[in-house]
Amino acid sequence: MTKTEKILSYHGIRPTKMRSKIYKFLKRKQSAVSFSDLKKAFVQKSETNKTANRTTFYRNLKIFEDKRLIHQINDGVGVAKYAISDENAKVKYGIDLHMHFHCTDCRRTICLPNKISEESLPDDYEVSDVNLVLKGICEKCRQK
Template identity: 75%
Template sequence: MTNTEKILFTKGIRPTEMRLKIYKYLKRKTYAVTLKEMQKVFIAKSEKNKTANRTTFYRNLKTFEDKGLIHQINDGTRVAKFAISDENAKGKYGTDLHMHFYCTKCGKTSCLPNKISEESLPNDYQVSDVNLVLKGICESCRKK
């Protein structure tokens, strides 16, 4: 069994060929990926070269998100972006609490490594969603 298969199994996800491909694709990315970018890779325009049908593709993304394997980022661009969640995240909110960085020059959104402590959140509130986005210019764009 491969490492990717083990990761899916630990999240309660059956490792089908398509799920393995989607997970490996997202894992390789250093920034959050839009649905449009993923569709270009996984949903071919012609039936002959089709990798996955649209319904299967969306269903797999939803499964990954529901199981905490990936998370959706709203960076203010009105375009859903997805990134791999921290494999070791275990908290009362079921996901790692971290910030994101949106580059106003290249348009890429990245997960930042520093986590936010759950202890810093008030006990008498029930958090259902966290969206922390810093905006500015990324290191790559600053070097250009």
């Protein structure tokens, strides 16, 4: 069993070829990926692959998200983006509590490494989703 297959299995996801490919693709990315970027990457790689259809991608992203292997980011541009969740995040709410940074110049969105303290969340509330996005200019764009 490969490392990717072990990770998928650990999260309760049956490791198929397509799921392994999607996971590896997302894992390699340093910034969040939109559905259309994901689809384009796979269509270009395998134009004859009939199984790489829109439904397959949506279904697999939904499974990954439900199992908290990835998280969805709404960075305000009107298109959902996806990134791998922190495997070591063990939080009370089952959510990887961290911020994201969206560069208004290159339009990349990245996960920031610092976590948000659970103590800052009220005890009497049940958190089901978190979307924290900082906007500005990234380091690469500032150096231009």
